[in-house]
Amino acid sequence: MSHTPLNTPLCDLLGCEYPLIQTAMGWIADARLVAATCNAGAFGFLAGAVMSPQEVDAALGELKSLTDKPFGLNLHFFQPGAEEIVDIAIRHGVRAVSYGRGPSSQMIDKLKGAGIVCIPTVGALKHAVKAVQLGADAVVVQGSEGGGHTGAVASTVLLPQVLDALEVPVVAAGGFRDGRGLAAALAFGAAGIAMGTRFLMTRESPVPDATKARYTGAETQEIIVSDKLDGLPQRMIRNRALRELENSSAAGLLLRAIRNGLAYRKYTGATLGSLLKSAWGMRRSNDLSIGQTMMAANAPMMIQEAMVRGHPDAGILPSGQVAGAIDDLPGCAELVARIVDEAHQRLAALGCNTP
Numbered sequence: 001m002s003h004t005p006l007n008t009p010l011c012d013l014l015g016c017e018y019p020l021i022q023t024a025m026g027w028i029a030d031a032r033l034v035a036a037t038c039n040a041g042a043f044g045f046l047a048g049a050v051m052s053p054q055e056v057d058a059a060l061g062e063l064k065s066l067t068d069k070p071f072g073l074n075l076h077f078f079q080p081g082a083e084e085i086v087d088i089a090i091r092h093g094v095r096a097v098s099y100g101r102g103p104s105s106q107m108i109d110k111l112k113g114a115g116i117v118c119i120p121t122v123g124a125l126k127h128a129v130k131a132v133q134l135g136a137d138a139v140v141v142q143g144s145e146g147g148g149h150t151g152a153v154a155s156t157v158l159l160p161q162v163l164d165a166l167e168v169p170v171v172a173a174g175g176f177r178d179g180r181g182l183a184a185a186l187a188f189g190a191a192g193i194a195m196g197t198r199f200l201m202t203r204e205s206p207v208p209d210a211t212k213a214r215y216t217g218a219e220t221q222e223i224i225v226s227d228k229l230d231g232l233p234q235r236m237i238r239n240r241a242l243r244e245l246e247n248s249s250a251a252g253l254l255l256r257a258i259r260n261g262l263a264y265r266k267y268t269g270a271t272l273g274s275l276l277k278s279a280w281g282m283r284r285s286n287d288l289s290i291g292q293t294m295m296a297a298n299a300p301m302m303i304q305e306a307m308v309r310g311h312p313d314a315g316i317l318p319s320g321q322v323a324g325a326i327d328d329l330p331g332c333a334e335l336v337a338r339i340v341d342e343a344h345q346r347l348a349a350l351g352c353n354t355p
């Protein structure tokens, strides 16, 4: 590997060429997108948090047929079948695992014992410190600009706070899309950047065209944070479905959650017991009320409506603010090459040695 400013400790940790992570996104970061990312020299995480153990097994098998580069897996330690998924990750030789809420020290120890890099995403300083106490090898820090569940503090404030507090490599996330952002994150002292929305908006992303068009056309101001989907602050594009949630009464929200929860149970074939256990784990790790826990049942069906079935008005559109600044859908190889070139240009302009 060459020794340039872009060859950071993150590259050594993950075995990738550039310090660029494609983060996991439910129903989006599939084997094809992750393989395209890894083949381009970055590092991708498969979205295992919305998969059954059997689906994770099959997707990892497919991924290995599409790339010989190292890759990662995302999971929630409280999802149904989490322990089995950890065993599957070990069996497939996954290089790194990402996770967020509800870390399990037992499962982290098992993963680390198998030589798997543990790299959680956190949205607050105290969570970053706790993650390292629990064994994280590196931490992705997501500022409030980021898509999906997100914290309250912007990247420019949170990132230096976390960098000051931790010894392990810190990766900046939330609002990144280009080489300027990568150069800026490295200047802060980060070991690289992680991006979700930018990779959602690529040619290899499996999101249907009608939904991708809603993202390329989105205005920055309409990408807002709401807790009406699943009880937790989540950044999404404001659309008809979100407006309906925001205008619903408490009873209406509850009814909708029950309907979506039953539909999800039918869709996954999961037992009621395993779904309740998962909901309980989510409730405990996020300190949710019973009402918020019930609302969590909304998310899978409503997100799939837009991201899988291609109905951008009827479903929910999780998104980083950065979608408002993106209007193209490049292939992953072109995207990664563009980011790397631009980062080199910015660093050279600042007088740093680049190749």
Ligand SMILES: Cc1cc2nc3c(=O)[nH]c(=O)nc-3n(C[C@H](O)[C@H](O)[C@H](O)COP(=O)(O)O)c2cc1C
Pocket (backbone or CB within 6 Å): 023, 024, 025, 026, 028, 047, 049, 050, 074, 099, 100, 121, 142, 145, 146, 147, 148, 149, 173, 174, 175, 176, 194, 195, 196, 197, 198, 200, 317, 318, 319, 320, 321, 322
């Ligand atoms: C559509 C979408 C789905 C997401 N799903 C997940 C997920 O399943 N697991 C997870 O840990 N994070 C998820 N996230 C968060 C991203 O992994 C990532 O942390 C975030 O997108 C980074 O901010 P950015 O969008 O500004 O790049 C999701 C984000 C988006 C936009």
